[in-house]
Amino acid sequence: MSMNTQGRPTRPGEADGAFHPKTFTGNSGLDMEEPLIFEFGSLETTGVDLDEDDGVEFELGGHRRQAEIGLPGLAEPEAMRHYVRLSRNNYAIDSGLYPLGSCTMKHNPRLNEKMARLPGFGDIHPLQPVSSVPGALELIDELAHWLMVSTHMSAVAMSPKAGAHGELCGMMAIKAAHTAAGRDPKIVLVPESAHGTNPATAALLGYKVVSIAAKDDGTVDLDALKATAEEHTGNIAGIMLTNPNTCGLFERDIKLIADLIHAADAYFYCDGANFNAIVGKARPGDLGVDAMHINLHKTFSTPHGGGGPGSGPVVLSERLAPFAPLPFIRKTQSGLELVETTSATTEGEQPFGRMTAFHGQMGMYVRALSYMMSHGSDGLKQASEDAVLNANYIRVGLQDLMSLPFGERPCMHEVLFDDSFLKDTGVTTLDFAKAMIDEGYHPMTMYFPLVVHGAMLIEPTESESRAALDLFIATMRDLVMSAKRGETDRFSGAPYLAPRRRLDETAAARKPVLKWTEPEAAEVSPAAAE
Ligand SMILES: *Cc1c(COP(=O)(O)O)cnc(C)c1O
Numbered sequence: 001m002s003m004n005t006q007g008r009p010t011r012p013g014e015a016d017g018a019f020h021p022k023t024f025t026g027n028s029g030l031d032m033e034e035p036l037i038f039e040f041g042s043l044e045t046t047g048v049d050l051d052e053d054d055g056v057e058f059e060l061g062g063h064r065r066q067a068e069i070g071l072p073g074l075a076e077p078e079a080m081r082h083y084v085r086l087s088r089n090n091y092a093i094d095s096g097l098y099p100l101g102s103c104t105m106k107h108n109p110r111l112n113e114k115m116a117r118l119p120g121f122g123d124i125h126p127l128q129p130v131s132s133v134p135g136a137l138e139l140i141d142e143l144a145h146w147l148m149v150s151t152h153m154s155a156v157a158m159s160p161k162a163g164a165h166g167e168l169c170g171m172m173a174i175k176a177a178h179t180a181a182g183r184d185p186k187i188v189l190v191p192e193s194a195h196g197t198n199p200a201t202a203a204l205l206g207y208k209v210v211s212i213a214a215k216d217d218g219t220v221d222l223d224a225l226k227a228t229a230e231e232h233t234g235n236i237a238g239i240m241l242t243n244p245n246t247c248g249l250f251e252r253d254i255k256l257i258a259d260l261i262h263a264a265d266a267y268f269y270c271d272g273a274n275f276n277a278i279v280g281k282a283r284p285g286d287l288g289v290d291a292m293h294i295n296l297h298k299t300f301s302t303p304h305g306g307g308g309p310g311s312g313p314v315v316l317s318e319r320l321a322p323f324a325p326l327p328f329i330r331k332t333q334s335g336l337e338l339v340e341t342t343s344a345t346t347e348g349e350q351p352f353g354r355m356t357a358f359h360g361q362m363g364m365y366v367r368a369l370s371y372m373m374s375h376g377s378d379g380l381k382q383a384s385e386d387a388v389l390n391a392n393y394i395r396v397g398l399q400d401l402m403s404l405p406f407g408e409r410p411c412m413h414e415v416l417f418d419d420s421f422l423k424d425t426g427v428t429t430l431d432f433a434k435a436m437i438d439e440g441y442h443p444m445t446m447y448f449p450l451v452v453h454g455a456m457l458i459e460p461t462e463s464e465s466r467a468a469l470d471l472f473i474a475t476m477r478d479l480v481m482s483a484k485r486g487e488t489d490r491f492s493g494a495p496y497l498a499p500r501r502r503l504d505e506t507a508a509a510r511k512p513v514l515k516w517t518e519p520e521a522a523e524v525s526p527a528a529a530e
Contacts, residue, residue, distance in 0.1 A: 041072020101457025104298035152285030155321035166293025166312030258288025280381025311364035386462035419454025431491035
């Protein structure tokens with residue numbers, strides 16, 4: 001066993017030339033090689049040993065099963081081990097630093113989990129009579145209050161289930177406001193550095209997306225915006241802008257942008273995914289924002305990744321508040337009321353419809369409010385300050401070796417590098433990211449934002465200690481020097497030590513294999529293989 005530069009033992013493996021036995025089981029130490037459940041569960045096995053039912057009539061009308069449904073049978077401990085082993089192949093914020101830029105992979109405090117499991121929250125059902133869940137309504141209302149105060153906005157639509165869903169909600173409110181005013185503008189402006197969900201949202205609503213160029217410093221080009229606004233005057237529905245933007249930079253002209261957009265009879269949608277950089281420091285409502293989604297699963301620590309439930313409430317300005325979707329909570333003299341239908345609305349309320357079947361992600365609401373209340377407003381502000389400090393600590397620790405596309409100016413909560421430091425090394429951004437996996441790090445966000453060549457976007461969040469950041473910086477420095485020394489093998493074949501080597505990600509995305517087929521059936525005939 002050898003040591004790396006920080007004195008940590010490296011894992012034995014191909015990379016260091018140490019003896020690496022081919023094991024009989026395919027397992028590697030206590031890392032199990034896990035087959036698909038179909039490959040080891042057998043149709044004949046079942047964890048239940050009840051006798052075959054005798055003479056019991058099926059009561060499913062004509063819907064009687066004709067053949068086996070083909071689900072693998074397993075005993076309970078086997079089924080449990082299968083999923084636990086799979087989960088161990090899953091890198092998570094609970095296993096290590098997760099510097100995925102734009103995603104705010106922060107620690108999920110266990111207190112939040114405990115609160116979400118309280119029977120009064122964990123066991124309620126969306127079809128339960130509203131009168132039996134006043135506490136749940138109060139919690140939603142309290143969370144809405146925290147969101148409106150921290151953003152200084154007039155209303156909040158709680159039900160959207162993710163950031164992208166929130167974008168759709170906000171833009172639908174904007175569309176409804178235009179319709180109510182008898183306007184039908186066709187264009188949404190989106191800066192070049194935007195997250196892909198922004199133009200996708202606009203396109204989904206039938207808008208034409210017009211891109212706005214960035215200046216050399218990575219922020220929106222105000223002159224280009226002015227020119228575009230003039231060119232399409234009267235036909236602009238709004239702008240979708242992220243602040244701080246996806247280059248990790250604060251848009252200093254944001255108020256001028258808001259004024260320009262409002263003067264064009266259009267609305268300002270702010271993508272709030274990067275809110276973690278400014279909580280307690282700047283309020284979107286003061287910046288002229290009309291609608292902004294908040295990713296509770298980013299800024300407010302509710303778990304995310306793996307497609308798990310997110311939550312993307314949308315705060316709305318006074319002008320858009322009347323169009324907030326159903327359902328919403330209304331304060332009355334006799335307490336809180338849940339407004340679920342148009343017939344229950346009152347003068348001035350013109351909901352554009354609804355986004356979800358029920359009321360949103362209750363479990364996430366509990367976690368987010370638990371996070372907010374346990375931090376307090378001062379703690380939330382400090383979390384943002386620490387997130388920005390940590391990103392800048394990494395920036396300063398790496399800027400002499402890696403390349404900053406916009407110069408050595410302070411960043412917000414994430415730091416963006418480009419690939420010019422890899423020029424002539426034969427190592428690409430992708431290779432570099434894969435080598436990080438061998439070192440035990442989830443890669444940073446790669447090739448996004450698109451405005452930067454070979455982008456590497458690093459967001460440590462406030463959860464990481466200084467020691468963790470120092471080790472990360474030292475590891476990154478070791479990798480960069482290795483690339484510069486021409487040790488291309490360390491990169492081009494990486495990852496060497498992951499359960500799977502480098503995958504064909506394009507084929508995986510374009511031709512996903514979503515259905516298991518029995519090996520015999522899948523076997524290619526010799527003729528076809530030739
Ligand atoms: C994460 C993110 C989104 C989308 O949020 P989801 O919750 O993943 O749908 C939108 N914009 C930006 C900038 C993001 O980082």
